[in-house]
Every structure is written in C-alpha cells, then in structure tokens.
Amino acid sequence: MSTQVLPSISLRKRVAYDRRFYLTMAIAAFVLIFVGFSRTYYLKAHFPMSPALSLLVHIHGFVFTTWMLYFVLQNALIAVNRPSLHRKLGISGAFLGSAVILLGLVVAFTAVRLHHGGGPYDAETIFLVGLVDLFTFALFFVTGYLYRRDREAHQRLMMMAVVIGLIGPALGRLGIHGVPPQVLGPINLAFMFAGPVYDLVTRRRVHRVYIYGVLFGLATFTPLRFALGATPWWHHMAHLIAGM
Template identity: 35%
Template sequence: MVFTLWVLLFVAQPTFVARGSITLHRRIGWIGAILAAAMLVMGVAATLYAIRYDIVPSFFPRPIFLTMNLIGIAVFAGLVGAGVAFRHRAEWHKRLMLCATISILGPGLGRLLPMGSFGSAAPLVMFGVIGAFACAGPAMDLITRRRVHNAYYWGVATILLSMVVIGPIAFSPPGLALLKAVETTPPR
C-alpha cells in the first residue's frame, strides 16, 4: 500500500506543477519524503521477512533477492534524498525523483512479468527492463533538448552500477554471511 501511494504521488506531483499549484506540490512533497522514509523501513523489513520465512520468489536465488532488495532500497533512498536536496532546482529534482522511482520497479515488475518463465535468467531480465526504463529519460532529453541533463548521468549511473554489483556482492563471503545471519536469526 505504501509503495502504491508513492506511485500515485509520483503521478500527481507533476500534475500539480503543470496546473501551477507549486505551493500544493511543495506541501505534498514533504508527505512524499515521509512516505519514502517509510518505504525504506518497510522495504528492508519485507525483504528480511521473506528471507527469514522462506517466501522468496522461486525465480530468484536467495542471495540475489536479499542483495538486490537491500541495494535497491538504498539506491531509492539516496536518489530521493538527492531529489529533496535539489528541490529548488526543478530540472535536477524531477529527474532524480524519476530515477528514484525507476530504481524500485523490481517488485512491481516481478508481479507483472512472467518471471518464472525466464528461469535462471529472471534477474537479468528484470535488470534489463529496469535499465531500459532508466535509459528512457536520457533518450527523451536527447530528443527534446538535444543533450542529456547531468541529473540523469548521476541517477542512471547509480541505477546501472547498483545492478552490476548485486551479483558479486550477493555471492561474496560477506553477502553469503549476511544471508545466513538473516536466515538463522530467530524472530523476536
């Protein structure tokens, strides 16, 4: 529900700006910042719960699921934080918020795409789709502005770099130790 509220807010905010309701956009924006903080906590909690109680989707190796979700929510939080920090620079703000939202598409895509049919390639398919969405913004900039805004260099690079490091981190000794700790820690 909280993540769905984020998407609704993400759709509503540009509408407020387009209608000239900048004051409303700013007021609602602070609700968005609080919502993003709740998403950070809930995203981590849901991931740990899924690992601990063995309800990880079958198409994801457990180390990938844990690392992908933890890195994904950290990237989201970082990009939202950057978007809030750049809120007075609209061109940066809107692009960073778009990148933040793209960075958390994974769970939604996992429900929309026939992930089970991709077998062991499921994580790569998900990364490919997220990467395609991430590159759509810079492509639109090239079409409409004839250059890519610097915010996309930072936002898209962060998303793509996060996807590149997930596998190596997931199967590294510290990544596997974290997985084991989550799996074996008794519930409170």
C-alpha cells in the same frame, strides 16, 4: 524583434514538454508496478493460488501504493501548472517516502529470516536485490528532497528514485504474465534511459543527474545483483546483516 521572441516561445514549449514527459513516466511506472503485482497483490482475489499475505506485507503494499499515487499526483500538479500545491504537499511526500524505506527494510529482513525466496532465487539473493533497491530509492529520494528548490535536478532525482529504485520487483513479476525473461532487461533499461534520451532530444545535452544516475543504475543492475547474491560470500554476509 523575432530574435527576442523565439527563445521565449522555445522555452515555453520545452516546459510544456517537460510536464507531459514526467507525468507520462510517472503513469507508466505506476502501470508497470500495478501489472507486475496484480496477481500477487492488487488482484489477488482473482488468483487464489498465490500465497497468502501477512499483515506486514499488506501495510507495506498500502504505503508503497500510496507513495506511487502521490508521485503521479505530484507530477500531475506540475503538468496542470499548480506548483504551489505541489510544494505544499512536499512534506507529506517526505514522510511517505521515509515510510516506504522503513517498511521495505522490515519486510526484507523478515523475509530473509523466514527463508522466503522468490522463484528460482533463495532468500539471501532476494535480500540483496531488495536492499539495493531500497538503498537506491533512498539515495535519489533524499537527494531529490534536498534539491527541491532546483527544479531541473529535483524532477530528475525523483524520477530516478522510482524508475531505478522501485520498479525492479514489479519487473521481475512480469514473468508470471508470460513476459519472456530476456525482455525484462530491455524494459528496465528503457525506463532508465528514457530521461537521458529525452534530455538529448529537448536540450542536446544530458543533465548531470541522469549521467550519475544511469552509471549507478548500471553498476547495480539487477542481473549483477543476482550473480553476486548467489555467491557463498554474500550468503555469509546476509546471515551476519540479518542476525541469523
């Protein structure tokens, strides 16, 4: 009798751990983004020295923030065992995520055409970094939506969409808060590898989504994009892509 009961208990515990883990990761990503953009967006009124924002940036920021709150809400619904409501809100997330991608592209193209860079990096380099972020988010987001009936794949794909595709710009802005540049890479990697490590601890194996996701994340790691973005070849490509 004990051999029949133990696996069931173990499975219930694992499901409970999964719910807490993914909700924790969603909240951590939201907090990181809020802190990263606090001086230049969320708490800008308290830091008047930061540049003025256009209407387009305000719209993009609103939609992006709404998506992050939606992402936290969806994980919270699973954590409190409300999967039916989670599924009902799924179509809203499809439209919201698509809006994030479209507005992100508009902002990226507008910034490079106006020669708006970021810190020590020129507009063309920032353009590359932003395009890869948007492509990464779109890749995992769309695939996650297509695999929405596969819980194991879906939750991992949606988390990869956020921790690989969206937190990069916020990480880059942590330097404004005095975070040393050499710490930013390890923070990025910590978010990227949190899922695989969790799988190893709870399942003794890593889901294929994490394997492919981490490999993709490492191949497009932000420092590599900065190096490529500084080359004359990419500057030429950026001008062609942006129609400059």
